[in-house]
Amino acid sequence: xxxxxxxxxxxxxxxxxxxxxxxxxxxxxxxxxxxxxxxxxxxxxxxxxxxxxxxxxxxxxxxxxxxxxxxxxxxxxxxxxxxxxxxxxxxxxxxxxxxxxxxxxxxxxxxxxxxxxxxxxxxxxxxxxxxxxxxxxxxxxxxxxxxxxxxxxxxxxxxxxxxxxxxxxxxxxxxxxxxxxxxxxxxxxxxxxxxxxxxxxxxxxxxxxxxxxxxxxxxxxxxxxxxxxxxxxxxxxxxxxxxxxxxxxxxxxxxxxxxxxxxxxxxxxxxxxxxxxxxxxxxxxxxxxxxxxxxxxxxxxxxxxxxxxxxxxxxxxxxxxxxxxxxxxxxxxxxxxxxxxxxxxxxxxxxxxxxxxxxxxxxx
Amino acid sequence: xxxxxxxxxxxxxxxxxxxxxxxxxxxxxxxxxxxxxxxxxxxxxxxxxxxxxxxxxxxxxxxxxxxxxxxxxxxxxxxxxxxxxxxxxxxxxxxxxxxxxxxxxxxxxxxxxxxxxxxxxxxxxx
Numbered sequence: 001x002x003x004x005x006x007x008x009x010x011x012x013x014x015x016x017x018x019x020x021x022x023x024x025x026x027x028x029x030x031x032x033x034x035x036x037x038x039x040x041x042x043x044x045x046x047x048x049x050x051x052x053x054x055x056x057x058x059x060x061x062x063x064x065x066x067x068x069x070x071x072x073x074x075x076x077x078x079x080x081x082x083x084x085x086x087x088x089x090x091x092x093x094x095x096x097x098x099x100x101x102x103x104x105x106x107x108x109x110x111x112x113x114x115x116x117x118x119x120x121x122x123x124x125x126x127x128x129x130x131x132x133x134x135x136x137x138x139x140x141x142x143x144x145x146x147x148x149x150x151x152x153x154x155x156x157x158x159x160x161x162x163x164x165x166x167x168x169x170x171x172x173x174x175x176x177x178x179x180x181x182x183x184x185x186x187x188x189x190x191x192x193x194x195x196x197x198x199x200x201x202x203x204x205x206x207x208x209x210x211x212x213x214x215x216x217x218x219x220x221x222x223x224x225x226x227x228x229x230x231x232x233x234x235x236x237x238x239x240x241x242x243x244x245x246x247x248x249x250x251x252x253x254x255x256x257x258x259x260x261x262x263x264x265x266x267x268x269x270x271x272x273x274x275x276x277x278x279x280x281x282x283x284x285x286x287x288x289x290x291x292x293x294x295x296x297x298x299x300x301x302x303x304x305x306x307x308x309x310x311x312x313x314x315x316x317x318x319x320x321x322x323x324x325x326x327x328x329x330x331x332x333x334x335x336x337x338x339x340x341x342x343x344x345x346x347x348x349x350x351x352x353x354x355x356x357x358x359x360x361x362x363x364x
Numbered sequence: 365x366x367x368x369x370x371x372x373x374x375x376x377x378x379x380x381x382x383x384x385x386x387x388x389x390x391x392x393x394x395x396x397x398x399x400x401x402x403x404x405x406x407x408x409x410x411x412x413x414x415x416x417x418x419x420x421x422x423x424x425x426x427x428x429x430x431x432x433x434x435x436x437x438x439x440x441x442x443x444x445x446x447x448x449x450x451x452x453x454x455x456x457x458x459x460x461x462x463x464x465x466x467x468x469x470x471x472x473x474x475x476x477x478x479x480x481x482x483x484x485x486x487x488x489x490x
Contacts, residue, residue: 022399033426034399037399037400037454038399038400038425038426039400039402039425039451040400228399228425228426232425292403293402293403293450294402294403294405294423295402295403295423297428316425317402317403317423317425324403348421
């Protein structure tokens with residue numbers, strides 16, 4: 001028996017090498033962390049537009065007469081009443097109410113849904129979903145055949161208007177999606193993203209990914225950006241990253257993400273979540289902004305008047321604010337807007353204030 | 365290309381000897397590996413340091429890295445410009461991005477450092 005430990009390559013792998021990207025292992029994939037520099041790519045996304053290779057993420061399809069009912073019972077967001085061509089952000093919870101994964105659910109038809117989840121959670125997501133579907137629907141994991149390219153930034157709207165003749169795509173509202181042909185390629189374009197900017201997530205056949213990538217990066221306004229910029233961009237908005245800020249040891253209530261949980265319906269994990277809400281949560285996810293350029297990083301401890309009150313789950317230098325920012329879990333009684341904390345590890349102490357994200361107001 | 369006139373360490377610091385003092389920074393290879401530098405904790409002025417002692421911390425978007433003094437002596441000056449503009453190290457690692465100046469206490473230590481050719485050869489082995 002041989003165990004294949006080689007990193008997986010996205011269909012855009014060679015494009016990254018040609019562009020001089022620095023490749024790093026990420027959730028079993030070889031992914032570009034940066035091309036020219038993380039800060040430059042970050043600022044380019046905020047001022048113009050960037051292209052991200054997100055092919056590593058998972059695309060699941062639930063199909064069948066009871067697809068709508070089955071998906072609605074699995075995810076925390078409300079699917080009943082969601083229009084065709086609309087999508088919603090939500091969570092897959094287990095029976096303990098903790099987060100298996102976060103995802104966007106796309107209603108293609110009442111009998112066909114696409115669920116886009118993280119890459120590191122692909123196996124447990126698909127096993128969990130498959131186990132909990134009724135006889136009336138089936139799960140298809142099409143992640144290997146589908147490429148995902150994110151076009152994000154204020155210029156992305158005009159880029160898309162230039163590429164797409166289809167008036168539906170030109171007028172696409174937030175959390176809406178549609179199938180369309182872009183430069184002769186069959187795609188599904190969604191007005192969603194992870195940067196806080198206006199933009200799109202484009203789904204297309206893996207074999208065509210390189211062609212669309214080339215067309216989109218041809219001009220000066222769109223440049224490729226790596227996972228490094230993606231991380232600092234999402235952090236400035238306060239979006240959670242699975243495996244760091246949210247995971248299967250925390251509920252959406254602790255993560256402060258109850259706005260993506262529709263308690264008025266039945267879903268797996270609801271009972272435990274309600275019980276937790278009745279009893280009161282002990283710790284809560286919040287943001288922090290450092291007093292200077294130095295940022296705390298993951299696993300730094302959060303202290304208040306010498307007492308340990310929490311832990312940092314994400315931290316980075318904010319290229320727009322030129323300060324350290326991040327997310328942390330803190331004890332409920334220590335939380336509060338503007339509270340002074342000291343973030344520490346073995347050697348370093350950083351003064352910071354707790355702040356509810358977003359840290360930055362953007363065009364979105 | 366690494367500048368001819370400097371001395372180098374395996375930890376990717378460069379040293380520019382000027383009489384009894386030396387100017388110290390990190391090499392182009394080091395700044396490139398670190399990526400965009402976002403913060404530097406500068407050495408403490410007037411402090412006596414030993415060779416190999418961690419005297420500064422450079423943080424980038426990706427990692428935090430210690431800067432070791434390649435020479436024993438007294439820190440006589442630090443580059444205050446870097447406090448507000450640490451990216452200067454990325455832009456000009458061998459000139460404007462110098463980190464500190466030290467008064468050399470043991471000239472013999474300088475002799476054991478790599479010259480430009482040896483450092484380039486060392487980079488080739490990494």
